[in-house]
Amino acid sequence: MKLNTNQPSFSSYQRDNHFYDEIFSENNEVKEVYKTLLNLYSEHTVQDFARLNEKAKASFFNQGITFQVYGEHETKEKIFPFDLFPRIIDHKEWSHIERGVLQRSKALNHFLWDIYHDKKILRQGIVPLDLINSSANYLDQMQGLNPPGGIYNHISGTDLIKHSDGKYYVLEDNIRCPSGVSYVICNRTALKRALFGVFNHYQTHTVTDYAENLLEIMESVKPRGVDVPTCVVITPGIYNSAYYEHSYLAKAMGVELVEGRDLFVENDFVYMRTINGAQKVDVIYRRIDDVFMDPLEFRPDSTLGVPGLLAAYKLGNVCLVNAPGTGVADDKAIYTYMPQIIKYYLGEEPILNNVHTYHCNRPDELKYVLENIENLVIKPVDEAGGYGISIGNKLTKEEIEKVKTVIKENPRKYIAQPIMSLSVHATYIEDSQSFEPRHVDLRTFCLLGKDKSFVLKGGLTRVALKKGNLIVNSSQGGGSKDTWVLKK
């Protein structure tokens, strides 16, 4: 099927050859997996889509599936815009992704065990000691501690993009409190509500089995001597931007949603206050950052945590999911060593590509960086939040010279990466009332437990709704799509 520009909903779809298009191939042919869907969608009129879009929005709002945008003057409750056009990943492509994210999660778990125990990878100089020493997320208190089941990153959220070469690349691994899984499930529900019929034409894996798998993972890492563990989800409270997700997960798992003040520690065991008295708690899915977890051990002014929690954990009486101190392994600097980390612990080649990184402290790589700045992104290794990043193709000649001088002065401080371009996907745009290409990424969700693992067959496809925008974050006006993983 050729791209038919007379179809109302695709009338202004303009393919940009600089980017990988998920739906249309280079000669404007619709890709195989999308053919049926596009045919089905072309039966609807412009008005149909406008109406369905409004309905979907209202449904999210009415269910309270919202997040907060912190503004200068007021905090606004917004919905995370949901797009009517799903992303489809075929069976073969998915199995590659699934093996890849599982491999990364396992390698990161080995890495965390090592840097909190024997530190072999540091002693052998494979990962520089300085990276660990300078990380604020490395917790000395975790040294020598054996978490139940040997698991640190029970829940990992790996972010992928598809580059213009048509290959997936990992942007980052999130192993503190990755969020977004509730949107995956809500998006599926919303699309089913809006366009139920389309699901009859595809065999799509379910995404609603996430909660039961999460519960199984949590139960698998119960403390020693516990028969049937009591699990809870702890949230910072209703003002947290991901509160909806915390409440969703607790409800879907059938466990209590608690705040710090609902728990207390006595004789190094953790209890939950209930109307029937104190109940011992064995496994805690915590959606509170490390430093707020226990005011006796970390920030003393934290009212979100539970005093004495870390000691109870250290003594093996409760399991924390994810373990404290995982943040050391998901920062930018460690990311660049992921291929080596995978090889070191698993003896395997990485299945998913890392974005290639040039370390300016290595003379030959420095030479390449200095000669090719216009094609690279230059990042300082030790700064967070996007500070100090230079994007080569956006710099003037003068600025390029300036960046070169700065790198030469302190090459150790800089890394460089090729400029990656996110693939585009047809997305419903309200203003033009039609589908237009917009940049997308993909967050995957991987669970690790004792002798058990699970990768959610689906994920959160985030889409940058602003034309030309590469930032898909919800706080920056991003939306999301239902993501289908096909059974065959």
Next chain:
Amino acid sequence: MALNYVIKYAATNVYENLVGEALWQFLIAPLNSGSQQIISSEFRNSLQIPVEKSINGYGFETFRIHPKKSFTSIDFEAEFHLIKDHINPFEKTNASNLEDEFSQLNSLNFKVEHATFLKSTALTKLPKWHEIDFIYSEEVSIFENMKNLNLWIFDGFSFKTDVTDVDTDLDIILEEKQGVCQDFTHLFCAIARSHNIPARYVSGYLHQGNGYFGDSQMHAWAEVFIPGCGWIGFDPTNNLIAAENHIKVAHGKDYSDCPPIKGIVYTSGTNQTTYSVEVNAQQNAQQ
């Protein structure tokens, strides 16, 4: 000759208004290891609240008190009996070869092994702009260097209470040249670490028989790791090498890892806290 110690710790907290909820954690019990042998340990409070024993993040023993009814004042009293062995820190320090000693400090394995106590922390960060005229020399042993550092701090800085706080930065200490044992210990650790020598902050008690500065509260000193010798304590406040007069409670990267008391108290209005520490020793005739 071993010493028999009796250590008494007392604290009184008085609140203007009723306290609805509170929780305290004390890190004050002498360590039961190495040269210290605990005979008995007791901890009481005026509200007769059962005392829980737990550990802090680094595994040192703590006492916790969690009153379940309201109050406006509470007294704590602890009493520890222990035997402290005689220590001669010079015994193990003269054997090693200088070159070996210094080259060990620079090996990656050593740096990984001791990473925790080589990192600088907020309280042990040396200001870049401040020149430190302490002379570190590879002509003499690490032990000699640390003795010199002890003396450099003791001579150059004066002991003065109430001019610094538990979280005073080193640039202020270096500028004002005064402070208390915490500050001098932080400075000692910072300079030792800047020369790749692992150094840790020690919280404990000082037997003040000879008029040493100990502030009749808890004391602080530093321990450094010397290859071939192990951890050796230096007390820059008194220009001493820690021996049988120094009774260790806990160690950490800096003060914030081992404050004697941590409390979470929900109340309005003002409060007043007073402490006292008493350390009494007698020669142990039986040994």
